[in-house]
Amino acid sequence: MQQRIGVFVCHCGTNIAATVDVSAVAAALGREPGVVFARDYQYMCSQAGQDMIKDAIKEYKLTGIVVCSCSPRMHEATFRKTAAAAGINPYMVEIANIREQCSWIHKDKDEGTEKAIILGRAAIAKVCLNVPLTAGEIPVTKRALVIGGGIAGIQTALDIADAGFEVDIVEKKPTIGGKMAQLDKTFPTLDCAACILTPKMVDAGQNEKIHIYSYSEVVSVGGFVGNFTVQIKKKARYVDETKCTGCGLCTEKCPVKNVPNEFNLGMDTRHAVYIPFAQAVPKVATIDPNYCLMLKNGKCGLCSKLCGAGAINYKQEDEIIENKYGAIVAATGYNPISMDKFDEFAYSQSKDVITSLEFERLMNAAGPTGGVLLRPSDNEHPKTIVFVQCVGSRCSADAGKGKEYCSKICCMYTAKHAMLTREKYPDTDVYVFYIDVRTPGKNFDEFYRRAAEQYGVHYIKGMVGKVSPEGKKLKVRGSDLIADKQLHIDADLVVLAAAIEPDKTARPLATMLTASMDTNDFFTEAHPKLRPVESPTAGVFLSGCCQGPKDIPETVAQAGAAASKVIGLLCHDKLTANPCVAHSDEWMCNGCSSCENVCPYHAITYVEKEFRMPDRTTKIRRVASVNPAVCQGCGACTVACPSGAMDLFGFSGKQISAEVDAICR
Amino acid sequence: MQKISRFDIINRLKDLLADGNVDRVLGWKKGEFRYDVTPHVFTSAQELEADFVWGDFCGANFSKYLIKETAKSDKKVAVLLKPCDTYSFNQLLTEHRFDREKVYAVGVACDGMADIFKIKKITGDGISDIKENGEDLDVYTIYDEKPVKIKKTDVLSERCLSCKSKKHAAYDELLGGDGDVLDSNRFDEVAKIEAMTEEERYAFWQGELSRCIRCNACRDVCPACTCEKCVFDNPNSGMENKSPANEFEEKLFHIIRAFHVAGRCTDCGECSRVCPQRIPLHLLNRKFIKDINAFYGEYQAGEVVGSRAPLVDFDKEDVEPKNAVGKEDK
Amino acid sequence: MQVNEYKPLIVAFCCNWCSYAGADLAGNNRLNYPADVKIIRVPCSCRVNPAFVLRAYQRGADGVLICGCHPGDCHYTTGNYYTRRRMALLFSMLSYLGIEKERTRVEWISAAEGAKFAATMNEFVKTVTDLGKNRRLEDLRCKK
């Protein structure tokens, strides 16, 4: 059937109209073969603009439309709905991007107009070959997976469970809790982190809808939105979780006592069998195979003898569990960056140069010093403390170390640390070196001013150039940019506000999830403003610091938002599939398996099928068959196929060739 | 002179037919002259005795015929395969193009095939007979009673001059023993072209490809070109064409064809053998093989059944196109 | 000084998820690059068939770019790895046939790299302008 195409050229106010002669574009495109209607309008995406499109579709019996406007990434969905509302197939719509890729980048109006016409022609050439596509339906597995059991993951899981859906948390450590469990107080209210976190951990642990896979990792992700298949490796902890009561007897009696305690960042030790901290969830012991004598050389077995529940099992092995999920939330969190490259601060030379997270543990009642602030080197009270902000944050790209971004939380926690120190130990001199103090948050600036004004914390605008240990002191040299002078401070303790970076497990996870990441390994959101908790991969959502640095209230807010997106997805029984998928022409297919080899989703299988051949014989042929629910429409198979049997709806070989032809005309 | 005699091959084939292992044999049938040998399906001992030939003009690679032949009946077909043919045989198996169970593969040793075009360049037209005489060929013409004596090595096919393997990659049984994979010089010609300037390369290929008459012989004989319908025959492909209408069409056809068989081409050399215009088409395919070896590690298509072709595979550390292309340029 | 009036025609195939978004970002940031560049949106760089590249040249393009996500960041996990192999071999073949290798290029441009997109286009347009009109892979019938 001859196509009847309508062309709609948007002014976008002056965004397009200023550099593109929109009426000339409409006039030129109106002369193209197949076009029966063309006009321009101020805002196509407005209600009036959409109504105009709908009216034209009906009046001129249009079979397809081309909208010359902003990027299809912006309004393709809008105009598809418009078309559908007017009774034509939503996939009979093509967008010519004459804003982002034309009017905004070209200054000369003639040039812009000419290019807009060419882009419009390409869209017309394509739409003439469009075919109506019907989106299929795919069932939804009503269960979510949250990867990471920090406050982000816990909150997301709780909110999803609250809505009545099953949700699993995978946490690589023996307990959930994450970084927040290691914090002492939280800004700006100074309530105790454990006091507000641990009830949530308990809630999660006890919730019937939530299953926690602690000491576990995701090893593979297959499938797609609504139908993910995930393999989880439950690492052997050599303790039967179902039997262990968490009494802690083994963790006290274990003869191996010299294991650096990671929960306290190595500032004290633990036993080879351990529970990370008192409020751990699940409260189950874990045997560290790197230190356990029984596991290393088969001698000891003390814990097994002691355990009344008979929970110890030295023969336990890693276990792979495969589950199906409808949605996945990444909540993999952050870590402070390594201080290896920051020798100027003498972190590796002096025990008394510590990171802020280590400082949290030193201040914490459950920490290595029982909450008394003591220098790690000699257990004496530090009298002069220097806090250095922006260590590794806001570095220039060519510095060769550190991060370009602001880690966002350091200003506030440093103010908190300074304030708490001054409150507990008023005889201590506290200096904070800063580049800028950034406090945009509710009650944040008030908090910072209280530290500086009421608590007498010395805020110095400038950077520390060098810290050198001399005797018991740390010589701190820095500049005071406001007083314009060099400062020399003899400090007892130096605290580095290390930049935070995404957890190292995030990158391989992103690959498994086919979710994209930015150059800093933060997950990319589907839209930076409008879809901040969704990844560009359907069914994968983002929660907490894996998406970017944030503080606890922001994390919790985002966790809730991610949960609501998951709930919004899981409450559907069926999803609409992307109809722009590959399909194979079985008559052309020669069964070579090239397409099967390149398909990242295993969407292509081969079937033996009986064919009635043109010469009236029957033949069994091996042909490719695409599962449209699994295919994501990348098109790798279309090029791998030598016979051209594979093609892609929405981006067919003919359509792309027609675009090429139109552009090169 | 071929190592194994026609007599020995026929005897073995007759046994196979007699045993009922196979009910037909894909072999070479004699023609009007010594050199015009035709692939043929023999069904009886008498037919073999009468028409089967084995000699210096049995160049045809039968692998591709197996697709059609195995589909005809449930009985096994015996096929004669020279070492280079066995690579095509394996590659077709990798691509699930025929049922291995329906084939009885008889590997025959090969000492290289002669090129009638090269012979005629020496003797001229009018050849009445060619007799194998040790390492020489005695070529008789209607214009002279005495034969022209030609060293077989002087008239060896191009592909045989750079034979990659005398070893059979697949067989059910061997006649005449097996050889070794050879350290061939097959990329020298490619390297020679690479070493030219861009203008010289352009002129060289312009000269070669402009002769193309688009008879499709290269494609139709190619054991890697087994598409149900070639994109060049398919009006929906956007590149269907029947004629080498101009320079662009000539290049398009040969680039795309080489690309489609890249990583799958075993370098059997049939394309160049059958080209009526004697375009060195194998130098296109070999360029891809050379590049694949250089960029992604040595890979010989058809060496092993089930190996993954380089173009449907990748390595995360693969070379970037801009670092890979034209390194040999001056 | 002689003014070069020659304007090349450049076709850029951009993957929907990274490079096309990068081009949008370049637009958002009003980063100029020549109007000679015309973008065709494809779901993934691996959708780009060598035949499309040749077709662009046939129809009169002077340069062809294939832009995708950075290796490892493909929205479809592995698509651009195949692109990388296919195009390395295709470009090498074109060069072997004496067609200027500078005309065809693969670039990895992420959604966040609007500036890189604009800079790449500026640089590529200059390269192709210096090379001049594509004569070796054009089909004169198209201009008839």
Added chain:
Amino acid sequence: MYKIKISDLPALFDKLSEKYDVFLPVDFDNGAKYKKYEKGDVLSEKLNTVKSPKDFFFPQTEDMMRFKTEGKKIDVIDIREPKDDFIVFGVTECDVKSFEVLDNVFLSEPADTYYAEKRAHGVLISRACSKPSETCFCKTYGIDPSEPSGDISTWKADGTLYLRPNTDKGEAVISVISGILTEADDDEVNKEKEKINKILDRLPLKNLTTEGFGAGKTAELFDRPEWAGLSQSCLGCGTCTFVCPTCQCYDIRDFKTNDGVIRYRCWDSCMYSEFTKMSAGQPRLTQKERFRQRFMHKLVYYPENNGGLYSCVGCGRCLQSCPISMNIVKVMKALGGKNE
């Protein structure tokens, strides 16, 4: 009869090329092919060019007309330009006779004006075959290579080229070069003819006959079981067709240009699976049927419609170039009457 020393041929070609485009077979690395004469080109000794001189009158690809579109408007443009006279030199008798076959097809009413125009402007200068090839079998069709026809016939003997104009066109050409020709008698030419005829008797295919073929043989030959065996290894390529001097099938196709369409025709081959494809599919579904079509056409259908003339001239090109060495000779021997 005229004559000129072989060593003076360059002068003859130079002279001719002042007035005409002259094409002659020249040796290339890959065989002889027709080439537009330029100073220094030497006439090939080889009989068969890879492609036949058919190309000059019925080129493999030929633009016919153009459609130009502007917006929704279409103009039809006749792109033919006036043709100059040209000479095809050194055409063997089999190739000369091929034009009889082609003329029957293209010049019978309604005449193919594209072909007719070229025929009107083309001058065929033939040559006697002093050194036939083993693949030659023109005698089977009653063609005498010692007595070539065309607008001018030539013989080579003893370092001399003898020329005899046969037509007005031929006379006109002779008049251009008469200054460098001398008159000659027929003696040497007769001797050369005799020599050629003796060679013909030694040709391996000398006994091939058309017995069993020709008009009215369709029923007898069509269902012969031999077709299956003969065609079983045919690759379905178009080599035989495209080197054949008498094959005349073509397809008309449209090429989309930047602002319209070029309608052109190009050779087609009955060996191709897409040949004469219609909306309902192809009439000949298997390679056996397509193979049979080619030979039945040459040996039965064509003679039936053209007064017994076969549309094969025995040039032997297909014998030399078929990838699997299957050819009309093998077909004739397998199906014909007395070809044991």
